[in-house]
Amino acid sequence: MAAGAVISLQGVTKRFGGLTAVDGVSVDLVEGEFFALLGPSGCGKTTLLRMVAGFEEPDEGAIHLDGRDMARLGANRRPINLMFQSYALFPHMDVRRNISYGLEMERLAKGEIARRVDEILEQTQLSALAHRKPAQLSGGQRQRVALARALIKRPRVLLLDEPLGALDKKLREQMQLELKRLQHEFGITFVVVTHDQEEALVLADRIALMNGGRIVQLDAPRALYEEPRTRFAAQFIGLTNLFEGRAVAGGIEIAGLGPLQAACDLQAGSACALSVRPERIVLARDRMAEGYNAVSGEITDIAYLGQSENLRVAVDGYETPLSVCVAPDGQADARTDARTGAQRHRVGETVWCHWRPAHGRILTD
Amino acid sequence: MNSQRRSLVLALPGLGWLTVFMIVPCLIVFFFSFFERGVYGGIEYNFGFDNFLRAAEPIYLSIFLGSARIAALATLIAVIIAYPAAYAISLAPKDRQNTYLFLVMLPFWSNYLIRTYAWIVLLNREGLINKALGGAGIITEPLPILYNDFAVITGLVYNYLPFVILAIYASLQRLNPELREASTDLGAPAWVTFLRVTLPLTLPGVAAGAVFVFVLSIGNFITPDLLGGGRIQMVGNLIYDQFLSARDWPFGAALSLILIFIMMLLLFTQAVFVNRAQQARAAPDG
Numbered sequence: 001m002a003a004g005a006v007i008s009l010q011g012v013t014k015r016f017g018g019l020t021a022v023d024g025v026s027v028d029l030v031e032g033e034f035f036a037l038l039g040p041s042g043c044g045k046t047t048l049l050r051m052v053a054g055f056e057e058p059d060e061g062a063i064h065l066d067g068r069d070m071a072r073l074g075a076n077r078r079p080i081n082l083m084f085q086s087y088a089l090f091p092h093m094d095v096r097r098n099i100s101y102g103l104e105m106e107r108l109a110k111g112e113i114a115r116r117v118d119e120i121l122e123q124t125q126l127s128a129l130a131h132r133k134p135a136q137l138s139g140g141q142r143q144r145v146a147l148a149r150a151l152i153k154r155p156r157v158l159l160l161d162e163p164l165g166a167l168d169k170k171l172r173e174q175m176q177l178e179l180k181r182l183q184h185e186f187g188i189t190f191v192v193v194t195h196d197q198e199e200a201l202v203l204a205d206r207i208a209l210m211n212g213g214r215i216v217q218l219d220a221p222r223a224l225y226e227e228p229r230t231r232f233a234a235q236f237i238g239l240t241n242l243f244e245g246r247a248v249a250g251g252i253e254i255a256g257l258g259p260l261q262a263a264c265d266l267q268a269g270s271a272c273a274l275s276v277r278p279e280r281i282v283l284a285r286d287r288m289a290e291g292y293n294a295v296s297g298e299i300t301d302i303a304y305l306g307q308s309e310n311l312r313v314a315v316d317g318y319e320t321p322l323s324v325c326v327a328p329d330g331q332a333d334a335r336t337d338a339r340t341g342a343q344r345h346r347v348g349e350t351v352w353c354h355w356r357p358a359h360g361r362i363l364t365d
Numbered sequence: 366m367n368s369q370r371r372s373l374v375l376a377l378p379g380l381g382w383l384t385v386f387m388i389v390p391c392l393i394v395f396f397f398s399f400f401e402r403g404v405y406g407g408i409e410y411n412f413g414f415d416n417f418l419r420a421a422e423p424i425y426l427s428i429f430l431g432s433a434r435i436a437a438l439a440t441l442i443a444v445i446i447a448y449p450a451a452y453a454i455s456l457a458p459k460d461r462q463n464t465y466l467f468l469v470m471l472p473f474w475s476n477y478l479i480r481t482y483a484w485i486v487l488l489n490r491e492g493l494i495n496k497a498l499g500g501a502g503i504i505t506e507p508l509p510i511l512y513n514d515f516a517v518i519t520g521l522v523y524n525y526l527p528f529v530i531l532a533i534y535a536s537l538q539r540l541n542p543e544l545r546e547a548s549t550d551l552g553a554p555a556w557v558t559f560l561r562v563t564l565p566l567t568l569p570g571v572a573a574g575a576v577f578v579f580v581l582s583i584g585n586f587i588t589p590d591l592l593g594g595g596r597i598q599m600v601g602n603l604i605y606d607q608f609l610s611a612r613d614w615p616f617g618a619a620l621s622l623i624l625i626f627i628m629m630l631l632l633f634t635q636a637v638f639v640n641r642a643q644q645a646r647a648a649p650d651g
Contacts, residue, residue, distance in 0.1 A: 053550060054550075055546055055549075055550075074549075075546070075549045075550055076549045076550070076551075076552050076553055076554060077552070081550055081551070082546075082547075082550050084543045084546070084547055085543075086541060086543050088541060088543035088544050088546065088547035089547075090544060090547070090548075090562060091544075091566065092565050092566060101548070101551050101553075101561075102551035102552055105551055105552030105553050105557070106552060149551065150550075150551075153551065153552070
């Protein structure tokens with residue numbers, strides 16, 4: 001167990017009938033961090049969260065909180081709170097009663113409860129709504145009540161199950177910032193479960209990417225995006241282009257395209273894939289000078305998104321078309337050092353797709 | 366055809382049925398209740414409120430109150446038995462719940478009279494229960510458990526229990542299970558969660574089941590007749606007697622009207638209660 005770990009999971013496994021929902025997960029959560037469990041539905045992230053909260057018991061492995069084994073501690077006695085996906089606000093109680101519920105369970109003095117409820121109503125800008133019933137609140141307001149209800153308990157860890165799933169896009173972006181602010185303000189360890197990779201990237205300090213009941217990669221958001229370790233990671237986080245081929249010295253050999261340069265320390269001849277992010281690809285009429293991998297092809301689709309343009313390029317000699325993301329008007333991304341001239345791309349145009357060897361990742365799994 | 370007219374057409378068979386067999390008879394009862402009994406039965410058309418004044422006489426008033434007491438007891442016992450049963454069914458694995466509900470409804474496959482007679486077999490002095498208790502040496506004298514309030518209440522509870530279980534089960538089913546978990550998560554022990562979350566949110570179901578038992582019990586005449594041994598007079602028996610033995614149709618009609626009024630009042634109160642509870646929860650899952 002690492003020093004400073006609030007929660008430590010060791011070989012946690014959960015089976016439902018013949019299905020292994022969580023398969024030997026070990027991970028330490030650091031004091032005060034914003035942690036995300038990210039994965040497709042059915043990957044075991046919610047089951048893992050429910051085991052930490054105390055609603056499911058692991059079949060194998062142990063969960064420690066501050067060094068103490070949680071196995072025999074019921075959900076109502078753990079200093080951990082969960083914000084439910086449906087928010088699970090009590091419909092027959094007003095906002096104030098909902099929020100004070102958890103403190104009443106701690107048998108605090110009436111005055112103390114009132115003081116702390118007032119305080120958190122203030123912090124979550126809910127004071128004016130204190131006497132509304134949940135049915136009289138908007139989605140965003142309900143989410144704030146659910147947050148306040150959990151935070152007022154001052155838990156060691158706050159678990160959030162798809163916290164923004166029920167909100168529309170605009171509100172979601174607003175609440176993402178709000179969540180980060182509250183996490184900072186309260187200094188509590190947050191664990192968020194989400195299937196939305198963008199949400200995880202925005203919110204979390206560290207992301208555990210899960211698939212098939214296991215953590216397949218545990219990294220900071222930037223590292224997870226820039227340095228995926230598996231095909232699954234590369235494809236789940238953002239978009240990517242995958243070239244399947246065989247390792248050669250200093251790169252990868254792809255049937256129909258020839259050798260492409262990339263950092264590769266695999267034995268020559270072993271099967272692997274090259275991942276290149278769409279926004280790393282620079283388009284040009286003519287093949288550019290040394291220092292780039294280059295493939296040529298024909299633009300088959302253009303999707304204009306305002307801030308960017310997504311293009312599809314049918315590559316000569318390779319089956320799967322390339323996804324390319326460029327700034328509109330054909331301007332290359334400012335992060336790269338190439339310019340293609342302020343000219344609009346057209347469907348049917350023949351182009352060269354370039355990327356630097358450093359922007360390709362060799363993946364084996 | 367616009368949608369309003371279409372729904373009228375669709376409702377027509379139901380409305381027709383209710384009009385012919387429900388509203389018209391009620392109007393006849395209403396009409397009769399203001400007249401006098403003829404010398405050889407039949408009706409003397411002298412308008413008056415005598416029947417209603419007579420119903421308020423102590424002897425009849427005490428029958429009303431006695432019926433209400435028995436119905437209330439039956440209701441209370443039915444709810445106390447039904448709630449845990451409904452709760453247990455709602456917690457069972459999804460694929461078994463329908464089987465359990467089917468078993469709950471199974472008694473309705475046999476006739477009401479036969480089921481009530483079966484209780485006589487069970488409860489009489491030489492019945493199964495007394496035989497078993499006597500055989501086990503627990504009692505020396507047979508228990509007087511037939512032809513009294515106990516037997517009537519037992520019969521009523523037995524008959525209406527399935528409806529109460531269904532009503533409470535339905536309201537438990539509608540309850541978002543995350544609400545209970547949220548209560549646990551916030552530190553509540555199981556019994557606090559039940560008292561502060563589960564029970565308040567399923568009260569509409571309890572009320573629906575309770576009103577159902579009460580209304581059907583207070584007007585019941587077969588169960589008190591068979592299991593009460595003619596000694597327990599409930600309103601239902603009294604009305605039955607007025608029409609078939611005493612041949613005092615106007616008085617029977619007045620008693621019926623009073624009973625119908627009590628039932629309507631209860632059903633109305635319950636409807637208002639349920640409506641309010643639903644409005645408070647208009648949004649999905651709070």
